[in-house]
Each structure stands twice: as C-alpha cells, then as structure tokens.
Amino acid sequence: MNPVQVSVFGLPGVGVLWGLTLVAFGIFGWRCWQLIGLVRRGRFENRFDHLGTRAWHAAKGVLLQPRIFNERSIGLPHFLIFWGFVVYVVCFNWALLRGLLPFLPIPFPDAVGPAALFLDVFSVLVLISLAVAVARRLFAPPPHLHLSLDANLILALIGVLMLSTLFLAAFRVVAEGGQGGAWTPFGRLLAPAFASLAPERAGALATAMWWTHMVVVLGFLVYLPYSKHLHLLASPFNVFFNDAPIRPPGDLAIPGAKDDFTAGASKWEELTWKQLFSGFSCAECGRCDRACPATTAGYAIEPQQIIQKLKKHMMATGLAGNGDGRPALIGGVITEAELWACTTCLACMSRCAVWNEQVPLIVMLRRQLVSQGAVQRTVQDMLANLTRYGNSFGKSDRMRARWVQASGLKIKDARKEPVEYLWFVGDYASYDPRCEEITRKTAKVFSQAGLDFGLLYEAERNAGNDVRRVGEEGLFDMLREKNQQAFAKARFQAIVTTDPHTFNALKNEYAWNGNRVPVKHYTEVLDELLAAGRLPLKKKLAGRVTYHDPCYLGRYNGIYEPPRRVLRALGLEVVEMPRTREHSHCCGAGGGRIWMEDTEKIAERPAENRIREAAALADVPTVVVACPKDIAMFRDALKTTGTEGKLAVRDLAELVAEAMEV
C-alpha cells in the first residue's frame, strides 16, 4: 500500500504532500530565522569553547533527561514522551521523505518490522504517559505549573498522533483480512473492533490515518516555534551552550565579552545572546519557582516569570520593531522588587530542566540598578562602608582582628612570617558580636591541631562575593584588587575561609596569576585534620543533629561530605532534613539579602521556613551550620518562630571545640 498514490480532493497525493511540506517548512524556517535574528541582537558572549565537553554535557542532559527525574511523578512520563517524540520525528521524516520522493528504493517505516513494532509499542506507552500528564494537570497540579491552552493543545496533538498511528495499524490489519500485524501487536489487538469493515474501506481509513498523521505533524511543525513548545527545539542547544560543565556554577563573568557589562543591561538588547535565548528553552515547568526560597517566602519573585517576561518583552518589542513607547525592561517588565528578592542561592539553576541561568541574569539586571544608584538605603550604606572600610560593618579595618585579643592566643601575621594556611576570616566572623566567640573557638581548634596558620589582620578586605551579587561589579573589582595586593605581600601555601560566600569568591572568582592557591573551607580543613589524626578529640559527643548545607558551600561548590564526616567523627548522628544537599533551602542571607530590609509583607522568611523544617525532625535538638551568616539568620529565626527552647543553632566549629575541650 502506498498512501501517497491516492487522489486528495482530486489532486495527486504526491503533489499535495509536496505543497503541504513546502508551506510547513517554509513557515517553520522563516520563524526560526526570525527568532535567531532576535537573539543575535543581544551582546556577544563566547559559548563556543570546549565543544567536546559541551556536546557530551548536552548529550547526557538531553538524552537521559536527568533533571526531569528530579520530580518523580513526571520523570518517567516525560522521558517516554521525549523518546516517543524522538522516534516519531525520525519515522515521520523517513515517511515524509519516502512520500515526497516515491522513487527512493526504501519502504515506508511502518512497512519495516522493527520500526513498526517501535511505533506501535511507543504509541501506547506515550498514550499512557499522556494520561498521567493530563491526570496530574487536572487533579494534582504542582504549584507554579501554568495550565495554559498552549500546554493542553500540545497534549491533544500528541494524542492525535499516537491514536492515528495505533488506528493506522489496526485498520491495516483489517484491510489485509485480519492477517499480518505481527509487528504491531497493539494494532492487532485493536483490529477486531473494526472487523465488520470491508477491507477496501479499512484500507481507505488506514490511508486517512496516514494523512491525518502527516498533516498534524506538519501543522505541529508550523505551530511549534510560535508556542512554548519551542523548548523542544531550543533546549538541546540551551544545554549545549550552558556553562555548567566548564565553569563554576553561577559564575558571573561573561566569557569573551566585547562589551563592558559593569553597568549591566538597561534594555534587552544589552543582555547577552545566551541570556536572550534562555526564554525559548523554558518549558514553564515551574521547577525553579518551586525550589526558590524567595518565591516560597512570598516575595514578589518567580524565577520562571523573569525568564518568561523577558522573552515576551523581547518578542513584542523586537519583532514588531517598535522602539518607541516600549516599557522599560527594569521597572516596566521586571520590577526592582523581583530583582532584589533573589538570594542567589542557585536552587533554581540547579533544578532547571533545561539548564537555564537565572541568577547571572538577575545579577546583570541588578548591575543596571546599581549603576543608576537605585539601591535601598541599607544596601547603599553597606556599599559605602565596604568602599571606605573594606567591611560591611562600617568599622575600622584595625578592629578586624580585635577578636584575637580576647582569645588569649598569639596568631601569626602572614604578612610578617610564612604560614601554611592563610586564614581569611571574613566580615561576619570578624566583626559580628554573635560570631566572635565562634571565631575564637575555631582559632583554638586550629591551634590545638597544630595547624600552621596566620591572618592578614587589617589588610583583609571583604572578599566581595555578596557585593558582586548585589550588582556592584566595580566595587567587587576594587575589593579583589586590594585583597590580591595583600596576598602578594603574604607568604602562605593555602587559604582557609570561615564564610562559604568568601570561600566561593576566593576559590572561583579571584585570579591567581597562574599560581593557583588551594582555597579550602574550614570544614574541609577540619575533615582533613581528622583524617590525618591531628584533631585531639577528648570526648565523644552524643545525640542527633541535623546539618544545613550552606548554598555557597553545597550547590556552588559541591562540598557536602566533609562537614558530615566531621560531625559523625565527633560521635553525633546526622539526621537529614527533607531538603538536603543540593536541595538545601537557603537561609535568605545570600546575594546581599542580609543587608536588605523587607519592604513588602511576606508569608514566612526563608530562615523561618528552614528552622521549622528542622524543628519538625523528631528528637533533633541541634541544627549545625557552617556559615557565620547562618548563625545570624537562624538564631534570629529561632526567636521569631518560637522554637528557641526546642532547637539550638550551632556552628560546626563550636561542636569540634566542645569535643576537644578547648
């Protein structure tokens, strides 16, 4: 049977197919060209390096769909829909080619046994998946999933495609007199339902099914780049151009930049092409919103909406070509409140199924606000303090190591004598009265372990991690320069930091002129000292604790095990919170949020949310943290949630000190 050798409304089938194909591909191609043109209006960014690594990353990320599986209920169904789609795309093109070029010496795909079997089996699996997807949307929609017409239409279309495949096989079995169908078991199963049809009639219906299938697919081809299902096309490229396998996560540098990005972007054309491209890949699945601590808290932010609004704005103003009267990108399209709500915790980016990069985009837009001076008073004060004194507390740099005086220790000055470890203490651990005692204990632990360490004393400056994420790139550069000048005057082999934010900046965002120095977090150093038998533990601690993964230690730098190993070595049982490791829920301090005031009413601060999660664990009286900002945020949250008597927030170093009896 050749479905093309028919007359369609009096016209030869081949001709009709050619006509439909040319129209469909023409529109599709034109639209794609249009969209590529839009993206090319963005600024240049080099995402064309490490092609092999990128290809491998894309192959894994797209073909195995690992991030789809981070939400269990939809993981397998999406996986099947995806693979069904891939198989169908191959078979469709095969069938189309064969139909358009009748002289090709190849059969139609459904005439080839294994292909027919594949189509048949997959059509049923996809139908089941669709049923799951529809049921999920109808009865148990996850939050932040937008039930758009677009989304339902696509499910219906896929349904029609699967059904036409299945029925084609069934009709063909009937047309062939109940014979055949060995490769289409489900078609054969369905065939008896149509046993009463005359074979010619069944053959005509089979042909009709083939045409239905082809017309729907061609229609879909036209529809695709006009809908959110553009993600089918765009996301593989998005994953390919994503920098996760190449650079540190959440890196804010623009590789190969030809423009100055210090002032960020005031309009969409000033974003990079990659940032503009991200909207095409977003499938509006809502993973980012569900993971976002700010969204959960009730702040005016949904990471997904930032991506979506940018895309819609770009399409509306870019395609219509109206430069006048367009709403401002910041203030009009995306509000200042949205941008400032982000804690840069990276939860969205580490969940995004298409590897979009929301945090750098948000920071890019913040840079514009900073360049306009549009920052909250409190943030402005902090930035002024950091510019002048090198710390956010507005205290003299000579007070930075004041905590040393009360510790009774003599700590080396790394600028005056060589040390193995340069301890970069950071602002909070140095100046915050709540943290000073912990810092002293850390110092005593290091001393008792015989660690050869020293400080930069007043030469240390804030490392600039939060400054950079607030969008004050120039100040970050300045702080980095000053620290690097101080490093140049000191002699050390490695750096140990207290604050994970500092750790991230020093490790990933400082240039070391080719002499890369190992940068370690104090939990790593304690873990190493333990492994080397250098931590003289005097007593076993007992009891159950839970550990909060700081964003900049966990998601940003993948350090999950060292702190847990230390806790277990102390004799403690580590009980995990439901959201742990890469799913850890941000305390709300990052990205400069610790300096900001809540100008809007929110439901529950991120730190309160997290403390309640910890408080819900049975028989766990202690939350262990490894970040001075967590001490500040969580101890405050203990008070506001009324969990103070029930739960204690303690730094890992405090527990080690307790076990060492120092």
Add this chain to the structure above:
Amino acid sequence: MNLYVLLKMVPDTVEELNVAGDNRSLDAEYLRFKLNDPDEHALEQALLLKEKHGGTITVVTLDAPEVDDALFTALAKGADRAVKIPADQAALGTIATAKAFAAFFAALPAPLAADALILPGSQAVDDLEGEVAAYLAELLKLPYLGVVCGVTAVDGKVTAVKEFSGGLRGRFEVPMPAVLGIQSAEKPPRYVPVAKVRAAMKAAKIETAAIEPPGPARALDLDHMYKPEPTGRARMLEGAPEEVAARITEVLAEHGVA
C-alpha cells in the same frame, strides 16, 4: 543655576582618635579623613537643583588627605567641575578655611551671578571656631541660612527650609546669590557605583585654583586637646537574658514604673 558646593574633609571618627605630641592636633598615625556628612548632602541638594533647573555644579575643596576621592566621586555623581585650593586644610581652623574659600570666590573672573548659590555643609565635627558657611557669608557679604534641609528655586529667589527642633521647621525666602549651609538634602545622597568613580578618575580633571594661602591658621588660642575620661560608666547588668530582664523589671519598679 550656578551652584558651588564646598566640600570639607574631616577626621573619620570611626577610627581611633588620639592627640599628637604637641597637644594641639590629632595624632596622624591612625588618622583618616572623610567627607563631612552634611557636605555630602550639600552636593546632593546641588544635584537635585541642577536636575530641576539646569546649570552647572562646581565643587571646591581645600587640599586634604583622600580629598581627590571625594572630588572624583562628586564628578561621577554629576558635578561639572572640581577645583582644589592648594592649602592644607588639616592645618587650618574653620575661619582660615572660610577665608580660603572667600579668596577663591574673590578670584573668580566675574562676580557671582544672580542665580548663584554657594552650598557648604551646615557644620562639621571639627567646627571649634564656628561654621565655615556662616563665616564665608560674612566675608562675601551674602545672605546666609544654616541647618537647611530643603531648597527650591523660583524666579531668581530660593525658598529654603531650616530645621529647628522637635520636628519643627521654618520656610525662608532667600535672594540670590546666597550661602546656604545644608544639613540634609531633600533626598538621601545618591549612590554612585565604584566603576563610575573610576571612570571619572580616568576621564575628568581636578583643577587647581591659584590662591594665596590664608593668614593665621587658627583664630583661637588652643590650650590643649585631650581624650575625655570615661566617666559615669553605667552599672552593667550581667547574666542570662532571663535574669537581666528580671533585674530591669526591678529597676523599673524602683523608678515607679510598672
């Protein structure tokens, strides 16, 4: 409008202040200078006036440590010219400072225009001999108002709001040219990103005014300076928060409260 903002550097009180060996000046060891707070507001007020009425802002300072940073910051914020008077401000009292500024205005090629406003900060933490703004107004024989917290310009005259106390303020009409000592601008001083300041350092120039240094550095017979004795230290209540709260409750009761 022709706006002149006078900036003055003062010792940063965040740093430890000590008296030098001569007993009459501050020990230079830990001394750092920063822009006088009200002067920052004066600049902001000038920027607001320029935004509304147009014109030029000339920022004038004496030479002092870290003064270039302040001048470049002013330029980055939107000042048009920055002029430095080559006299060491740290050695001068406020009267000598005012005289130096007066010399600057006397040396201008043309007399002050009818739309000129001189905006110094209202006062500074080292104003032992009096305020620069008021003394300058006397020297230039110009109308003066101090503790100003808002300026609007209409038809060649300005309306300035002065702060009294208890939230009470007064509105005054001031003919131009005039000297207004600014306590606070209508809006908090704007933030200027470091990148813009650095760009100003590369692109802009600080002019030097050729002015003879003023006469005696100080008008007052300063006997000596010293650090205050820590006196009347509070009785510290110590213990767990619970105990402290209980103690405070007792103290309150002793004073007939609660």
Add this chain to the structure above:
Amino acid sequence: MSTAILVLVEQLRGQVADITFEMLGAARKMAASAQRPVHAVALGRDAAGLATRLGAADSVLVVDDPVLDQPTAEAAVAVLQQIMEQKQAGLLLLGGTNVSFGLGTRLAARTQLPFVNFCKGARTDGDALVLTSQLFGGKILSDVKLAQGRGIASIYPGAFPADAGRSDKTPAVEKLALAVPAPKVVFQQYIEPEAGDVDITKQSVLVAVGRGIQSADNVQLAEELAQTLGGAVCASRPVIDQGWLPLSRQVGKSGMTVKPRVYLAFGISGAPEHWDGMQNSECIIAVNTDPKAPIFDGAHYGVVGDAVELIPLLNEKIHAKKG
C-alpha cells in the same frame, strides 16, 4: 577685667528653651570669681514679660522690635553686635542649638572676637577664661583660653545644670532702642511637625530603639513593651530615616528633647546627636551588643546583649508581675 557677660535668651514662638537656664547657670559660674555682671538679652515684642523667669541674671536687656519675633538670625546678629558695643560686654553666651545656629560665627566675623563652639565646660585661669569644647563627636576635648574672658561661646545643650540658672528674683529690665535692619533672608512660615501622633516629650516611660533593632518588625516588639509599660516608642535618627517610625518620634538634636522617668535605649549606640535629646532622663537603661558603645558611658544601667532578644522577655516579665 569686669566686662559684662551677655546671655541670649533662647525662645521659639514665645517659649523659653531650657538652654537659656543652662546658660544663665554657666554665666553665673563664669562670673563668680571675676565679679562680672550677667545680663540676659531678650528679643521680641513680649520679651519684657520673660523677666520674671530670668532672675539668675543681674538685669534683662530687652529689644522689643516685632522683626525680632521672627526666627531670623540676621536681625539678631545686628542687634547683638550693637548691644555688645553699647554694654562693653566681653562675653556672649549662645545656645548650641539649631535655633541660635550661626549667630556666634557671624558675630565673631563682625566683632573679631574669638568664637568657641560646642562648649561643655568652663573655668577661670587668672584673667583668662578656659572653655572646654567637645570635638569629633565627643571623642576629643579641647581647652581654649579666652584672654580677659573675652569672646563668644556656644553652649552645648545639657552641659550645664539648668537649675543653677533658675531664680525667684525679678531682675531689672532695661529696654534698648536699637536699629533693627530688615533681614534679607525673609522668614515666611513655620512648618509644623507631623501631627496626630503621640507626644513623646510628655511620656514618663520611653522605649527607644536604634539601628540595633534591625527591622521594622522588631519595632513592633518595642511597641508592645511600651504599651505594657504605659509609655511610648521613640527612636534615634537611623530608625526614623528608615521610615519605621514617624518624625515625631525622633529623639535628639534635630528631633525632640525628652526627660522621662525611665528611658530604655535598645540598640542605640549613643551618638552625641541622640545623647543631646535624652541625657536628662531620670534613669537611662541601655541595651547594646557592643560593650564599647558610648551609651554605656552615660547610662545608669547597661546590658551587653541583643535587644531583640531581651524586649519580649522583659515584656513577659512585666506582664507576669502585673498579674
């Protein structure tokens, strides 16, 4: 030397400010060893009526020109210059307040007399008068010698006891007819503070919050405590600037001056600008995380700790006590 000491009576809208009595007290102290006469200078139409309250002065000099009713410094400067010449006065004391701001500097420029700002203390040294000034936000004191006790001084509010400047005596009143120039800076009107709010100057208990209170939510905690105590919440400038409380709640140099029975200062470091406004409270209890906070140098009771933690505890305790 026996030149007279003049004290400018500070009044705003007919109200004599406390600083006047502080200055009179200071003047009496400076006059004592040198036997100098002390004259109070009262300006404005109803100024003569103030004499009964100015008994600490030997006489009251009155200039009752209507122009002087207005808070225009220009007219006051001109009149004061004339009085100083006419009376051969060697020393003029002015209030170190916003109301008298700028008078001293301008008179110094016109009379060539030395002007001493921020004056907190005084002693005589032979012929000379030594004035102590507070500089750099109170971090440094400086002693200035006025030869023959001649000069102009601006008296720091709260530095001298006001009681020393009060007396039941009724001094002689001398009306002076002086030329009062029309000021070029023309007073138009007063702008009243935001009305309709609690008057913090009339409270016997104040719960004051400063930068250390951290957030607007925590101001609410203070509000609850104030309610329990039957007082009101006030604040230092940073909190007002944040918009967490209205301007009418500001205590300090550009805000209100308060004298409650108890002043509870939470998270207030005690900058001089704030200290000015509350130093005369009967009992000051300060809570601050920084043991070096200057407020502990002047408060009666101090607690090194977190205000946010302590406020609710205290509230609970007082509630419990009330039953």
